[in-house]
Amino acid sequence: MIDFSLTDEQKQLQQLARDFARREIMPIASEYDRLEEVPWQIVEKAHELGLLNACIPEHAGGLGLGMFDECLIGEELAYGCMGIYTVLMASELGITPILVGGSEEQQRRFLAPMTLKPSLAAFALSEPNNGSDAAAMHTTAVLEGDEWVINGSKMWISNGGKAEVTVVFATTDRQGGHKASVAIVVEGMPAGMSANKIKHKMGQRASHTAELVFENVRVPAANVLGDLGDGFKIAMKTLDKTRVPVAAGSVGIARRALEESVKYSKEREAFGKPVASFQAIQFKMAEMLMGIETGRLMTWKAAWLVDQGLPHGVESSIAKAYASEMAFDEANEAIQIHGGYGYVGEYPVEKLLRDVKLNQIYEGTNEIQRVVIARSLLK
Numbered sequence: 001m002i003d004f005s006l007t008d009e010q011k012q013l014q015q016l017a018r019d020f021a022r023r024e025i026m027p028i029a030s031e032y033d034r035l036e037e038v039p040w041q042i043v044e045k046a047h048e049l050g051l052l053n054a055c056i057p058e059h060a061g062g063l064g065l066g067m068f069d070e071c072l073i074g075e076e077l078a079y080g081c082m083g084i085y086t087v088l089m090a091s092e093l094g095i096t097p098i099l100v101g102g103s104e105e106q107q108r109r110f111l112a113p114m115t116l117k118p119s120l121a122a123f124a125l126s127e128p129n130n131g132s133d134a135a136a137m138h139t140t141a142v143l144e145g146d147e148w149v150i151n152g153s154k155m156w157i158s159n160g161g162k163a164e165v166t167v168v169f170a171t172t173d174r175q176g177g178h179k180a181s182v183a184i185v186v187e188g189m190p191a192g193m194s195a196n197k198i199k200h201k202m203g204q205r206a207s208h209t210a211e212l213v214f215e216n217v218r219v220p221a222a223n224v225l226g227d228l229g230d231g232f233k234i235a236m237k238t239l240d241k242t243r244v245p246v247a248a249g250s251v252g253i254a255r256r257a258l259e260e261s262v263k264y265s266k267e268r269e270a271f272g273k274p275v276a277s278f279q280a281i282q283f284k285m286a287e288m289l290m291g292i293e294t295g296r297l298m299t300w301k302a303a304w305l306v307d308q309g310l311p312h313g314v315e316s317s318i319a320k321a322y323a324s325e326m327a328f329d330e331a332n333e334a335i336q337i338h339g340g341y342g343y344v345g346e347y348p349v350e351k352l353l354r355d356v357k358l359n360q361i362y363e364g365t366n367e368i369q370r371v372v373i374a375r376s377l378l379k
């Protein structure tokens, strides 16, 4: 059965996120991009409205929203600002390993407190010397009595150092490959853990990115998710899911690029008429709509598969790679349609291009998505 109509609840959720993006996010987006700071008031308001960490299941005190609903929210928030959306999205990225690999007791213990106040989570997989080859991790976890002792560093961690809960992926044996990996929940900033903020990013500057350093950080043994050796598997299963909200965000950016282009092209005149009257400009915008519709369909399909509990890894890779490349091209076209004015910060389109570039890199580069897709063809 195929049904593209949204339920009344979904329409309300979409409208809530749309209004929040327009009223709260858009007016401050460029200012926080310039400041390179997380607008904490947005995190607080998102918490009040139920838009923060909405994937936390009901048994842990959360709303338990599904992936499809998350994508409806994500498209709207990214329309407002991809950087601010990344703050919220990366929090769900940090929560997802606990949903994938944690017991119900662990989900309640780690996630219930996050529903009571505005809080963020973080996902710490990438390291200074290995990103795509995540199984080659160098960060070590050694069991001493009833504690894990973590040493090493994690690079490019969204919400790193600001999170109440950080899932750290580490190895118990550097020669053991992914079979020696563990996923450990670190609460707050225990002794020996520090964060170095990464500044001067190209885009998404309202999201906080940090290097996390672990020097003999001690964590209770009970904080390990799943069995010993499950760490890499939990990380991959997490990314199979969380690439879908990246796709949804990309669709949101592309929609913003198109709407800004339609508005501007009707106002801007050249040769005595609006530039929208030129077929060259009209065709660009027509193709932008074609890309948005295609990207949204792929996103919705992947989200639906996640919610049905059906295999979704390939479809989430397809949606993530396609939508982020489509949105990059569309942000680029939006600048072209704006002419010289598109190249400066007075109009929002140059920020769209700076922001969307990251969607092709994080949660697995688009080359890695192609590796996943090709592997499914050849197995």
Ligand SMILES: Cc1cc2nc3c(=O)[nH]c(=O)nc-3n(C[C@H](O)[C@H](O)[C@H](O)COP(=O)(O)OP(=O)(O)OC[C@H]3O[C@@H](n4cnc5c(N)ncnc54)[C@H](O)[C@@H]3O)c2cc1C
Binding pocket: 090, 123, 124, 125, 126, 129, 130, 131, 132, 133, 155, 156, 157, 158, 159, 201, 209, 358, 361, 362, 363, 364, 365, 366, 367, 368, 371
């Ligand atoms: C702002 C920002 C936020 C981030 N947030 C997080 C986060 O919250 N948590 C986290 O863990 N990580 C995070 N990342 C890290 C991100 O996921 C990695 O940057 C990404 O996975 C790529 O790893 P790398 O940078 O080490 O590139 P590399 O792995 O060094 O890759 C370099 C190039 O080689 C290509 N390449 C590598 N292997 C292959 C292959 N087998 N086939 C074809 N091409 C290949 C890559 O696609 C890329 O083009 C973030 C990154 C940034 C920039």
